[in-house]
Amino acid sequence: MLDIAKLKFNEQGLIPAIIVDTETKDVLMLAYMNAESLRVSMEEGRTCFWSRSRQELWRKGETSGNVQKIVSITADCDADTLLVEVRKAGPACHTGAESCFFQPVFEGEEPPAFRYSDLFEMLRGRKAQPKEGSYTTYLFEKGIDKILKKVGEETTEVILAAKDQDKANTVYEIGDLMYHVMVLMIEAGISLGEIKREMASRHVIDRKVKQEKMVE
Numbered sequence: 001m002l003d004i005a006k007l008k009f010n011e012q013g014l015i016p017a018i019i020v021d022t023e024t025k026d027v028l029m030l031a032y033m034n035a036e037s038l039r040v041s042m043e044e045g046r047t048c049f050w051s052r053s054r055q056e057l058w059r060k061g062e063t064s065g066n067v068q069k070i071v072s073i074t075a076d077c078d079a080d081t082l083l084v085e086v087r088k089a090g091p092a093c094h095t096g097a098e099s100c101f102f103q104p105v106f107e108g109e110e111p112p113a114f115r116y117s118d119l120f121e122m123l124r125g126r127k128a129q130p131k132e133g134s135y136t137t138y139l140f141e142k143g144i145d146k147i148l149k150k151v152g153e154e155t156t157e158v159i160l161a162a163k164d165q166d167k168a169n170t171v172y173e174i175g176d177l178m179y180h181v182m183v184l185m186i187e188a189g190i191s192l193g194e195i196k197r198e199m200a201s202r203h204v205i206d207r208k209v210k211q212e213k214m215v216e
Helices: 035-044 117-130 135-142 144-163 168-187 193-215
Strands: 017-020 027-033 048-051 056-059 068-075 082-088
Touching: 017 048, 027 035, 027 082, 027 135, 035 048, 035 056, 035 068, 048 117, 117 168, 117 193, 135 144, 144 168
Parallel strands: 017 082
Antiparallel strands: 017 027, 048 056, 068 082
């Protein structure tokens, strides 16, 4: 662990803090901390910043309720910038947006990286706002029985492809299965975050068991 006394605050006694959603890895906001707000953040386990406009401590969510619980704080190589991973309760931006970064300035030719969260939100949008001709909308309209049937069918397809040791087809069928499982999740009211937390809890248990075996 880096001694916080080695952090490099600027001439105003501030250090920039980049706030990142620990689940999606989305950049939520950029704020500033001084030594006191950093101490408060670490003691309380939630983000506390220094408001440059009001010249006072600012606990994120103290009026809006959009609290950010801290998962970790990491300094960069020069120790003059902080990366703060948080689990948020509500939008990060005062405008109501999930992130403060939502105004495109430039888009290059390289396509953005695929993210499960983006696909999940698109599928959820098909349920909230049905689109004519959409297969996803069709599944939601047919309901849980149709969705479960498709999950079962795609599971069988994965098994058959894997049994044939056909890697390309197995990858293709797993993609189909994952898509239909996401549709099922939305229909059942299950979020990606819930699945991630479930998997994370299993990882913690597995690591604890391994540590206990090493002690034995």
